[in-house]
Each structure stands twice: as C-alpha cells, then as structure tokens.
Amino acid sequence: MPDTSRDGDSDTIFDEEPVDTDGQNALFDGLPGDEEASRGLFDDLLNSEPIFENKEVLRPSYTPRRLPHREEQINNMATILVTALRGDTPSNILIYGKTGTGKTASAKFVSEELESTSEKYEVPCEVQYINCEVTDTQYRVLAQLANTFIDQNEQYIDQQLSELNDLKARANESVSVLSETEFDSITAIDDRIETLTDDREQFESVPMTGWPTDRVYSTFFEAVEYAERVVVIMLDEIDKLVEKSGDDTLYNLSRMNSELENSRVSIIGISNDLKFTDFLDPRVKSSLGEEEIVFPPYDATQLKDILQHRSEVAFKSGALSDDVIPLCAAFAAQEHGDARRALDLLRTAGELAERDRTDFIEEEHVRQAQEKIELDRVVEVVRTLPTQSKLVLYAIILLERHGVRNINTGEVFNIYKQLCTEIGVDVLTQRRVTDLISELDMLGIVNAVVVSKGRYGRTKEMSLSVPLEDTETILLSDSRLADVEEAQPFVQARFDE
Numbered sequence: 251m252p253d254t255s256r257d258g259d260s261d262t263i264f265d266e267e268p269v270d271t272d273g274q275n276a277l278f279d280g281l282p283g284d285e286e287a288s289r290g291l292f293d294d295l296l297n298s299e300p301i302f303e304n305k306e307v308l309r310p311s312y313t314p315r316r317l318p319h320r321e322e323q324i325n326n327m328a329t330i331l332v333t334a335l336r337g338d339t340p341s342n343i344l345i346y347g348k349t350g351t352g353k354t355a356s357a358k359f360v361s362e363e364l365e366s367t368s369e370k371y372e373v374p375c376e377v378q379y380i381n382c383e384v385t386d387t388q389y390r391v392l393a394q395l396a397n398t399f400i401d402q403n404e405q406y407i408d409q410q411l412s413e414l415n416d417l418k419a420r421a422n423e424s425v426s427v428l429s430e431t432e433f434d435s436i437t438a439i440d441d442r443i444e445t446l447t448d449d450r451e452q453f454e455s456v457p458m459t460g461w462p463t464d465r466v467y468s469t470f471f472e473a474v475e476y477a478e479r480v481v482v483i484m485l486d487e488i489d490k491l492v493e494k495s496g497d498d499t500l501y502n503l504s505r506m507n508s509e510l511e512n513s514r515v516s517i518i519g520i521s522n523d524l525k526f527t528d529f530l531d532p533r534v535k536s537s538l539g540e541e542e543i544v545f546p547p548y549d550a551t552q553l554k555d556i557l558q559h560r561s562e563v564a565f566k567s568g569a570l571s572d573d574v575i576p577l578c579a580a581f582a583a584q585e586h587g588d589a590r591r592a593l594d595l596l597r598t599a600g601e602l603a604e605r606d607r608t609d610f611i612e613e614e615h616v617r618q619a620q621e622k623i624e625l626d627r628v629v630e631v632v633r634t635l636p637t638q639s640k641l642v643l644y645a646i647i648l649l650e651r652h653g654v655r656n657i658n659t660g661e662v663f664n665i666y667k668q669l670c671t672e673i674g675v676d677v678l679t680q681r682r683v684t685d686l687i688s689e690l691d692m693l694g695i696v697n698a699v700v701v702s703k704g705r706y707g708r709t710k711e712m713s714l715s716v717p718l719e720d721t722e723t724i725l726l727s728d729s730r731l732a733d734v735e736e737a738q739p740f741v742q743a744r745f746d747e
C-alpha cells in the first residue's frame with residue numbers, strides 16, 4: 251500500500267520519490283504541485299495492490315468457457331443443431347427464461363462449438379447472431395444478414411479468382427497441369443473467371459434505408475443461396491423485434507427453406523418474455539417453437555458455483571473473505587436467480603474495496619455494492635421518466651419532505667397542479683395522474699396501496715420507496731424541472747394552514 255502522506259508544502263496526494271526531470275516536464279511548468287505532482291498520479295494508483303487479477307472476467311461481455319448448471323440446456327441445443335453438420339436443416343429453437351439465466355452465454359457457446367466443428371469437418375455451416383434490441387425492424391434484420399452474406403460471397407469469389415489465375419499461369423507453362431482439375435482447357439478457366447467476375451459485379455450491398463422490403467428480402471435470399479451452406483440465425487431478444495415490427499420477419503425467414511435449393515436456414519429465438527408468442531401468426535408460432543428450451547432461474551447454491559468459478563480467475567488469491575460469495579449469491583437469488591446481477595455485485599464489491607484501498611473484499615463491501623447497484627437503477631429509471639411522471643414524483647417528494655404520511659392521490663394532485671402552473675406545462679386529469687402513480691408503483695419508485703374510506707370511496711395511499719434526497723437531486727438535474735424548486739414555499743404555506 252503506498253504511503254500517501256507527504257512532507258513539504260504541497261497538499262496533493264502525490265507521494266513518489268522526487269524524480270529527476272531533466273527538463274522533460276517543461277509542458278507542466280506553472281501547474282500547482284510542480285513536476286513531482288505530474289509524475290505521481292498514475293504511479294500511485296498503479297503501485298497500489300489491486301484486488302483484481304483479471305476484472306474482464308466479471309464483465310457481461312466476457313463469454314465463459316464453462317457454464318456450470320447449464321449442461322442440460324447446452325446438450326439439448328447441441329443435439330438439435332448437430333443436424334446442421336450433416337448438411338440438413340436443424341429444427342428451429344425457442345429459448346426462454348428470465349434475465350441473467352445464461353441464455354445468451356449458452357447459445358453463443360454452442361454456436362462457437364458448432365462453427366469450429368464445421369471447420370474441422372469442412373461442412374459449410376455458420377451462425378449469424380443478431381441482437382434485436384438494436385436491430386429491431388424487418389428491414390434492418392434482413393439488410394444486416396444480406397450484407398454479411400454478400401461480404402462472404404465476395405471473399406469466396408476473390409479466393410476462387412486468385413486460385414484460378416494461379417492455375418491459369420501454371421497451365422500457360424504446361425497445359426498438363428489441367429489433367430487433375432475440372433477444366434479441360436485454358437478457355438474453360440477463362441469462362442469460369444468471367445462468370446465469377448460477373449457475379450461479383452452483380453452484388454449490391456443493401457443501404458441502411460430506402461429500399462422496398464421485398465427487394466431487401468430477395469437480395470438476402472440470393473446472397474444466402476449463392477453458395478451451399480446451413481445458416482443458423484440467432485435472434486436474441488426476439489420479443490423486441492416482434493413488439494417493434496410484428497412477425498413479418500419471422501414469417502419470411504421461416505418460409506425460406508421451401509424456396510431455397512442450395513442452402514438451409516434455421517432460427518434460434520431467445521427471449522425472456524414468452525408472452526410475445528401470443529402476438530405471432532399461428533403458423534409462425536408453431537414453426538418457431540418446433541423445439542423449446544427453458545432456462546430456469548439459478549438458486550443460491552448454483553449462483554455460488556458460478557461465482558466461485560469466475561472469482562478464481564478474476565481475483566488475486568486471498569482477496570475474498572469467506573462470506574463474500576455466499577452473500578452475493580444470496581442477494582442475487584432473492585432478485586430472481588440472475589447470474590448477471592450476482593457477477594455485478596461481486597465486481598462492484600471488488601471495486602469498492604479497491605477504492606477503500608483494502609487488501610480484500612468483505613461482507614460490508616457487498617452490502618455497499620447492493621445499495622450502489624440499486625441506486626444506479628433508480629437513477630436510470632428516474633432520469634428517463636417523462637416530464638409529467640417526474641412532476642407527479644416530485645409532488646410526492648415534497649409531501650414527504652413536509653412530513654406527510656400515507657399521502658393520498660388528492661394531495662398529490664393538488665401539489666402536482668401547482669408545479670405544472672409554476673413551470674408552464676399542461677395539467678393532466680386526476681384520473682391520468684392516478685395512472686402515472688400506478689406506473690411509478692410498478693417501477694418500484696413509490697409504494698401505493700388502495701385503501702377504502704368508507705362512504706367517501708377509495709383512494710390510493712403512497713410512500714416513496716427510494717432515497718428521498720438522491721431522487722430529488724436527479725429530478726432537479728432535469729433542466730425542465732429546475733424551476734420547480736421555487737414552488738416549495740407554496741407547498742409549505744399549504745401545510746402551515
């Protein structure tokens with residue numbers, strides 16, 4: 251651990267040995283703390299003993315080589331997809347399970363294995379991964395696929411042309427080299443070169459927008475059909491695609507095989523929301539769901555195993571106290587058995603320990619990490635609320651701040667109206683405000699319960715479920731709401747009555 255105390259008159263944290271600058275620091279002349287300071291910032295951090303050996307291993311982007319407790323699902327997928335290695339069409343697969351249950355990681359693992367085996371046995375088979383949260387329209391999905399296959403076809407043709415030109419050069423020296431080839435003359439090679447060159451010139455990449463969908467589809471179709479292959483199209487977050495643009499893409503992809511002659515296409519759909527299948531045309535639904543694989547949530551013991559495996563690579567030995575992994579696993583199991591959450595907790599706990607400049611992670615760091623992740627979630631949710639919801643939430647905050655308990659809808663509506671007038675936005679009806687309160691309840695920001703007031707009917711009573719100060723700061727950081735701070739005395743007056 252570096253010593254951060256310092257002698258002399260500087261008040262910075264930099265504490266390295268004085269460095270012989272040889273005038274190299276000329277650029278920093280005039281900065282407070284002089285040349286010594288400019289040398290210490292990163293040295294200091296680098297010299298501190300990091301807790302992590304390899305932090306990347308805990309990030310969501312990392313694809314682990316081992317996926318404990320997913321053997322059954324992985325084997326099921328492999329059993330279905332092995333058909334592709336025999337040159338036949340594998341059944342379509344629908345994979346579903348809650349978030350963080352290893353669906354994407356397992357599907358990617360199986361795809362990599364499939365592709366490497368197909369190379370080994372020289373069977374043309376490949377997997378195309380599409381994240382439908384990003385690529386969420388039929389146009390974009392088909393365009394991305396078409397352009398990928400056009401690129402591949404061009405590479406394939408370039409390689410063929412280079413081999414043919416090479417063969418032609420050798421045949422020019424001695425025509426006997428053709429005896430072991432499919433060509434009986436140099437003219438035959440020329441013909442083939444000409445055909446391939448023509449084909450290459452015909453390929454036209456699909457632009458980002460602007461073509462009719464029919465044309466994008468036929469370009470994709472021709473690009474796949476150009477060479478013999480089995481293509482597995484993996485549509486991750488497939489529900490987002492259906493939500494945004496209906497089931498046309500799936501319909502078109504699932505009927506392709508009846509028209510393809512050289513190639514075969516099969517689909518793997520991944521979703522954490524099975525309800526999306528209710529919106530599918532029955533033909534698409536039955537075709538997509540030929541095989542279904544369910545990923546159940548992990549329990550605390552399984553999460554412990556997963557964390558244990560990753561932590562061996564991620565941390566320096568001895569960096570974890572015994573209760574850290576069980577606690578991360580227990581917190582994540584309470585959520586809904588989410589491995590991503592468990593890994594986030596472990597990584598954040600490590601980062602907090604590192605920031606504390608301690609040598610190992612303790613239970614307290616995990617608790618702080620849990621709070622931090624929860625707060626980050628609240629920040630994100632509150633920051634992205636529409637203005638009207640922000641005003642409703644701010645009204646609830648003002649009431650809580652003034653000591654009102656069991657806040658009712660009428661009270662919220664009164665303050666909300668004042669806030670709207672204050673910043674000049676339209677006032678919604680009380681009924682609509684009640685709906686916005688229900689949405690805030692669903693997002694876990696307020697806790698609202700319906701209570702009966704006897705002959706006065708029913709009302710909602712609510713309280714804030716998130717930290718008041720932090721939430722208020724996030725709301726007021728929105729420039730549209732900045733002026734509402736002025737409304738506070740008005741609220742005060744109301745409660746002084």
Ligand SMILES: Nc1ncnc2c1ncn2[C@@H]1O[C@H](COP(=O)(O)OP(=O)(O)OP(=O)(O)O)[C@@H](O)[C@H]1O
Binds near residue numbers: 316318351356589
């Ligand atoms: N059995 C496992 N072993 C090791 N790591 C796992 C396992 N299951 C999941 N993970 C890890 O948890 C994280 C989330 O997994 P993944 O992205 O596969 O979840 P998902 O089910 O696809 O979630 P979502 O529906 O939110 O996309 C990833 O970092 C992944 O590597």
